[in-house]
Amino acid sequence: MNFLANRFVNRVLHKTLWAALLPLCALWGIGQAVADHVTPQPAALSMPSVEWPTEWRGNPLRPLALSEVEQRFASHFPGALARLTDGRQVLVLRQVNQPTRMLHPATDCYRGLGYRIHNEQLEVQADHARWRCFVAERGGRAVRVCERIEDAQGQGFTDASAWYWASVAGQSSGPWRAMTVATPL
Numbered sequence: 001m002n003f004l005a006n007r008f009v010n011r012v013l014h015k016t017l018w019a020a021l022l023p024l025c026a027l028w029g030i031g032q033a034v035a036d037h038v039t040p041q042p043a044a045l046s047m048p049s050v051e052w053p054t055e056w057r058g059n060p061l062r063p064l065a066l067s068e069v070e071q072r073f074a075s076h077f078p079g080a081l082a083r084l085t086d087g088r089q090v091l092v093l094r095q096v097n098q099p100t101r102m103l104h105p106a107t108d109c110y111r112g113l114g115y116r117i118h119n120e121q122l123e124v125q126a127d128h129a130r131w132r133c134f135v136a137e138r139g140g141r142a143v144r145v146c147e148r149i150e151d152a153q154g155q156g157f158t159d160a161s162a163w164y165w166a167s168v169a170g171q172s173s174g175p176w177r178a179m180t181v182a183t184p185l
Helices: 002-038 068-076 106-112 160-168
Strands: 062-064 080-085 090-096 116-124 130-138 141-150 176-184
Touching: 068 080, 106 116, 106 130, 106 141, 160 176
Parallel strands: none
Antiparallel strands: 062 080, 080 090, 090 176, 116 130, 130 141, 141 176
16 A cells, blocks of 8 residues: 555656646746846946936926935936926936836835825826826825826836836837926925
């Protein structure tokens, strides 16, 4: 009886185990190849200095210091980051030369900082571009936030995931600039 049990284990279970593990190993290998293709290597992270705009919709811009949270984010961000103001609203600009999952929606940032998000919607603004907008509230203060990502040819994205997959698939080329505009309410 023990001989039959060992034979069963050796023939059936081991073959079943290998039949299950081999495809998983192959998928893992493919996943690693894709990750290596789209994950920037440290040498590729360096970006020449970026020339940021000096005006926004006809109003002069001045640079602002990055907050502590923004500085921490920027230290790991594979691109360039700037915070500017026209005296009324704050612009956060991010620029990358290759696809990255670190270019994520502003709603994620605001939620992570404890804001309540509501009134999410797409809208076409005065510049005839489509933007994703929402209201963020915390501690009795509210801010209206609008964002979009543009590629080198001016193609716009209102969804970070759609931008990411279009850039990975070669349907959009960089450098890409993400623009987030926060206006106090």
